[in-house]
Amino acid sequence: MTKLAWRRTWFQIHKWIGLLLAILIIPLSLSGAALVWHDALDRIVHPARYQISGATLRTPETYAAAAQAVLKPGERIAQITMPEGKGPVTVAAAPATVDPDRRGPPPRMMIYLDPPTARVLDVAERNAGLVRFLHVLHGSLQVPGIGRTIVGWIGVAMMVSSFTGLWLWWPTVGAFTKGLRWRRHRNTDTNIHHMAGFWIALPLFVLSLTGAWISFPAVFGGQRAPDRGAQRAVPLAEPGQPLDLVVARAASVRRGALRSIAWPTSATADWTVTYAGGHVVKVADDNGVAVAAPARRPGGLALTMRRIHDGEGMGIVWQVVIFLGGIAPAVLAVTGVIMWWRAREWRAKVRRP
Structure with missing residues (x-):
């Protein structure tokens, strides 16, 4: 296949990914940009709970x-x-x-x-609340059940779009520095599309990859899917062990700053007490026996992928990059649709007698 044929192929793939997914990419990307600073946003929207x-x-x-x-x-x-x-x-x-x-x-x-x-x-x-709405929108497009899968495939499509867009950006004649010029076209929206697409291509590829990883943990990371039965389990109405005794039994096994206490449920009859550093103690609800469980230590490739995607603890520079990586796809989707519509009208004029 010649270079021109490859370019035409990548152009068609890039175009139809943008046109077919534009209506989904815009809310997905903008919600991701807003969630970069979700804690600050929640404090603005719900100040009472932080007073x-x-x-x-x-x-x-x-x-x-x-x-x-x-x-x-x-x-x-x-x-x-x-x-x-x-x-x-x-x-x-x-x-x-x-x-x-x-x-x-x-x-x-x-x-x-x-x-x-x-x-x-x-x-x-x-x-x-707004922040939770944005989380569900970004994670599943507010579609129960299959929404997470849809978002994962959008991430795969965005990886392909990043690669094909960079290919199409590359000047066909001369050095690649020609592509860095602002006025490559007479239309401003086309120039915005070319310039924003180039500078955001690599970060967008990384964000799309990590987003797909989060959506398909079993495919990428070999992790098991969440247990739906455990997710729907309800807390016991009358646990066998009082809360103060559970805390005391857990403290006899593990010392440290207390982080959370989870009640026994219809799926598991154990209290789960978590301490700083991810250390976990299981306390049996029937006899009160406390046993130290494997620590949920921060680390692992899955957590790294999520931190890269969310920007949690990654520093202000990467958080700004993620924010721009959320704004840019919406801009590219809008400018891409404008470019397609203009080309459609131009072809229609050419066909007129």
Whole structure:
């Protein structure tokens, strides 16, 4: 196949990926750009839940009692999470029954508490609010069940689009530096498409690869898919062990800053107590025996891929790159559609007698 034939082939692939996926790429990329600073965005949207009076912590029983006072009948506490740094204590509660036809994890009610006083700062559904909406939009396009798979294939398509776009950007005559000129075309939108596409091609390829990795962990990383049965399990109504005893038994096995306590559920009869550093202690609900479990240590290729994709702890430079990598695909989609429509009108004029 000649060089010209390859160019025509890549052009068709690049064009139809952009045209067919533009309506999905725009919300996916813009939501990703916004989520680069999701913590700051959540503080802006929900300032009440961050109006804490200090960082001093009280006992988990105090937080459980404060949360129980605002729960609806039938709701059960599923987990208490302590803040890392300045932030509220969060208590997650689940309903007593779960709709068997419901796709995805069951609904959760989140209670935000002031650490020193256990005062209720805010109560909201886990899936409510702008930030959570953006997370679900970016992760599954708000489509239950198959949404995550759709997003994964969009990531694969974006990898192909990045490669073919860079190929098409490369000047056919002369050195590649000719492609760095702003005015390669008389239309501004075409110049924007060429220039933005070149500078964002490599970061966009990396973001698309990591996004596909997150969507298909079993394919890329050999990890098992989440257990749907465990996701839909509900907390026990009356655990056999009181919370204070569970905390004391766990502390006898492992020392450190307490991070979270997960209640026993219909799927597992163990309390799960997590400490700083990812250290986990399982406490049996029937006899109270505490056993140290393998630590959930930060690391591994899967976590690295997620950090690269999210920018968590990657520094301000990479976070800015990710932000631009979210804005650029939307710009490229819009300018690409404009270029296609203009070419369509031009071809129609040529065909007229």
